[in-house]
Amino acid sequence: MTFTLNLAIIGPGLVGSEFISQIAAYQARNAATRFSVVAIANSRRQILSSKVSLSNWKTDLEGSNAQSADLSKLIDHAAAHSPCVVVDCTSNETVASSYPAWLDRGLHIVTPNKKAFSGSLSLWEDLQKKSAGKSKVFHESTVGAGLPILSTLKDLVDSGDEIVKIEGIFSGTLSYIFNNFSSTDPSAAPQRFSDTVTVAKNQGYTEPDPRDDLNGMDVARKVVILGRVAGIPLDLSTLPVENIVPSELRSIPTSEEFMAKLPEFDDHFTQLNESAKKEGAVLRLVGVVDPKGGSSVKLVKYAGSHPFASLKGSDNIIAFTTKRFPNPLIIQGAGAGAAVTAFGMFSDVLKIASQVGYASL
Ligand SMILES: NC(=O)C1=CN([C@@H]2O[C@H](COP(=O)(O)OP(=O)(O)OC[C@H]3O[C@@H](n4cnc5c(N)ncnc54)[C@H](OP(=O)(O)O)[C@@H]3O)[C@@H](O)[C@H]2O)C=CC1
Numbered sequence: 235m236t237f238t239l240n241l242a243i244i245g246p247g248l249v250g251s252e253f254i255s256q257i258a259a260y261q262a263r264n265a266a267t268r269f270s271v272v273a274i275a276n277s278r279r280q281i282l283s284s285k286v287s288l289s290n291w292k293t294d295l296e297g298s299n300a301q302s303a304d305l306s307k308l309i310d311h312a313a314a315h316s317p318c319v320v321v322d323c324t325s326n327e328t329v330a331s332s333y334p335a336w337l338d339r340g341l342h343i344v345t346p347n348k349k350a351f352s353g354s355l356s357l358w359e360d361l362q363k364k365s366a367g368k369s370k371v372f373h374e375s376t377v378g379a380g381l382p383i384l385s386t387l388k389d390l391v392d393s394g395d396e397i398v399k400i401e402g403i404f405s406g407t408l409s410y411i412f413n414n415f416s417s418t419d420p421s422a423a424p425q426r427f428s429d430t431v432t433v434a435k436n437q438g439y440t441e442p443d444p445r446d447d448l449n450g451m452d453v454a455r456k457v458v459i460l461g462r463v464a465g466i467p468l469d470l471s472t473l474p475v476e477n478i479v480p481s482e483l484r485s486i487p488t489s490e491e492f493m494a495k496l497p498e499f500d501d502h503f504t505q506l507n508e509s510a511k512k513e514g515a516v517l518r519l520v521g522v523v524d525p526k527g528g529s530s531v532k533l534v535k536y537a538g539s540h541p542f543a544s545l546k547g548s549d550n551i552i553a554f555t556t557k558r559f560p561n562p563l564i565i566q567g568a569g570a571g572a573a574v575t576a577f578g579m580f581s582d583v584l585k586i587a588s589q590v591g592y593a594s595l
């Protein structure tokens with residue numbers, strides 16, 4: 235008997251489109267069709283079908299067979315195509331707040347969207363309770379993109395290890411910016427801070443508004459998620475977070491205006507970097523999960539010899555110090571970008587497939 239896992243994809247932007255491409259490439263490589271995309275929706279339009287064409291979906295989404303976006307219709311359609319995973323590739327809070335209702339409909343959820351897991355504790359607890367049943371929720375790409383961070387942490391916790399501290403560089407954007415702007419390499423040409431932000435945005439590392447990275451909130455959300463998976467009930471509203479967006483730029487309405495004005499503040503960031511350099515150090519924005527109460531997001535000066543100082547590109551580095559790993563277990567690699575984020579989502583979909591029937595093929 236052929237087992238097919240259906241997929242309803244919300245938000246085919248940078249990450250969502252790459253996820254669709256990876257599913258299409260998988261289908262081309264595998265004779266038996268294991269996945270069928272039954273819905274694709276952005277904020278304006280949606281296509282509902284028993285099998286969406288993965289070679290033509292962009293045109294179809296704009297064509298006459300598409301409907302106006304209506305999330306409740308999409309969910310009805312997904313629920314009628316069980317087993318179905320709703321893949322939320324938006325960063326939308328309202329979409330995220332609907333997850334418990336979707337789980338009640340028997341749907342599974344895979345997402346890189348951090349909003350539900352770093353939002354209210356009651357939503358988090360509701361999701362834990364509801365995903366303990368038949369419906370599954372996986373969100374590996376919410377921390378460290380495709381790097382196996384949450385699965386590793388869950389394995390540590392479930393097997394009875396004790397978390398002493400989790401510390402790391404959890405932002406691909408801020409990693410890229412500071413690795414280039416505040417380098418350990420004395421021969422590296424000095425860079426303007428605003429130029430590194432532009433490159434990070436163009437490479438697809440940033441949130442739609444790069445201020446959500448620079449204000450520490452994207453890292454804060456990851457710290458909250460890691461804390462909660464580790465059993466520490468962290469809350470975004472009480473976590474100390476260092477915001478490095480100059481105060482004059484915080485209330486500018488659009489990200490485009492923000493990017494246009496950022497070069498005016500290059501001297502401010504150069505001075506920060508120079509003061510670190512005088513101490514033989516570099517700047518890095520780190521997140522800390524501390525069961526004893528010191529969880530935070532802060533800009534830290536690290537000596538050039540520290541492992542966080544020699545990161546490259548948009549790499550994340552996460553150090554788990556536990557009772558069993560007093561010398562930390564370290565995971566390092568690309569922590570942002572469409573390909574690695576979509577890979578993390580694909581690996582989550584494969585886990586659901588194996589749990590709900592793939593194994594029986
Ligand atoms: N970029 C990265 O490296 C990483 C990203 N992530 C997360 O992945 C997610 C997607 O990021 P990215 O692809 O860069 O974002 P994009 O802005 O490129 O894409 C967002 C997509 O969501 C759609 N969308 C927004 N609101 C709604 C809505 N209410 N209903 C339906 N669709 C909606 C948009 O549609 P429309 O075009 O109509 O607005 C668009 O298709 C985010 O949660 C991000 O935090 C996680 C890890 C790494």
Ligand SMILES: N[C@@H](CC=O)C(=O)O
Pocket residue numbers: 375376378379404405406407408439440441447452569570571
């Ligand atoms: N903007 C984020 C994307 C992944 O979560 C980052 O830079 O890490």
Ligand code: NA
Pocket residue numbers: 374375376377378379380381382383384578
């Ligand atoms: Na991850």
